[in-house]
Amino acid sequence: MRISARSDYACRALLELALHWPNKAPMQIGDIAKRGNIPTKYLVHILIHLKQMGLVKSTRGKEGGYILSKSPGEIVFGKFIRQIGGPFVPVAISKKGADKLNVFSPIWHDVESAISEVVDDITFQDLVEKARGLSEVLVYQI
Amino acid sequence: MRISARSDYACRALLELALHWPNKAPMQIGDIAKRGNIPTKYLVHILIHLKQMGLVKSTRGKEGGYILSKSPGEIVFGKFIRQIGGPFVPVAISKKGADKLNVFSPIWHDVESAISEVVDDITFQDLVEKARGLSEVLVYQI
C-alpha cells in the first residue's frame, strides 16, 4: 500500500481540524496548512474534496474557514483513508473469467480484511488524544 | 496497497514455473507468457528481475528457458511480493523530525504487520496446490 502525498495531507488536515474541535470559529486554509505543514495551494483542493465528502463545512468571506461537520469520534480512520485513497487492494488487473486459476484474489481479499481490522478501529478522537499526548511529552522535553 | 500489473505478472509467471516444477526441462518465455496470459515482451524484463533475485535460473540457446532455482515450498509469497513491489506501506513522505505529532506512522506500522501475517504464511507450494485444485474443478465442470 502506497500512501500518496494527497492522502497524507488529507489525514494531517483532518487531524488539525480535529485538534481545533469543538471550537466554533472556523479554521482558515492558511492556518491548517501552516500547522499541518501542507502546501497551501494544494490543500485548497483537498479541503474541497473533504467538503464534498461531507466531513467538513466551510464558511466564505471574512472570518471564513473550515470546521469539522462531525465530532472527531465519529470519523473512522479506515473509512476515511478508503474514501480518500481508494480501496486498499485494487488489483488493477482482473482479467476475464477465463482465469480459472486465479489463486491470488482470495489472498488480496484476506489482506484487505487484515488492514481493515487495524484501521477501522481508530477514530480521529483517538488520534487527537495521541497527538496531545505526544505534545505533552514535547513540553516535558523542553 | 495497489498491485501493479508488473507485480501481478511476476506472481503469475512464478506460479507457472511452480506448476512446471520439478520438471528439469526449462520453460520458455513464450510458453510462460501464453499460459500466464502475460505480454511476452514485457515478461522478458520481469524474468530478468526474477533471475537477479535468485528465484529462477536461465539457460540460453536452443532448448533454453527458465526454471525455479528453489522448490515452490521455499518461496514465501509475502517475501516475494515485497521484493517485487517494494514495501507494503512506503509512506512517501516522512518529513523532517519536526513532526513531533506524527501519530500516523505507528498505524502504518501496524498495517504492515497485519499484511505480513497474511502473506508470509503462504508459499508457492500452497498456490500450486490451490491452482491444481481449481483446475480439477474445471475438469469436472467440462
Add this chain to the structure above:
DNA sequence: ATATACATTACTAGCATGATCATGTTAGTA
C-alpha cells in the same frame, strides 16, 4: 553454421501526481 532463445539497452505513449496560477464568488465590515 545456423537457428533458437535468453540478455540488454533504448525508447515511446499515456497516465497520475503534486503543485501553481488565474479568476471567480461570497460575506463581513467600514
Add this chain to the structure above:
DNA sequence: TACTAACATGATCATGCTAGTAATGTATAT
C-alpha cells in the same frame, strides 16, 4: 455601497512512473 478577506473552481504544467515495444547482442544445441 465599496472594499477586502477568504473560500471555489478550473486550467495548466512539470515530472516521473508504468506498461509496453523494438533493436541488437550473446550463448548454445544440433
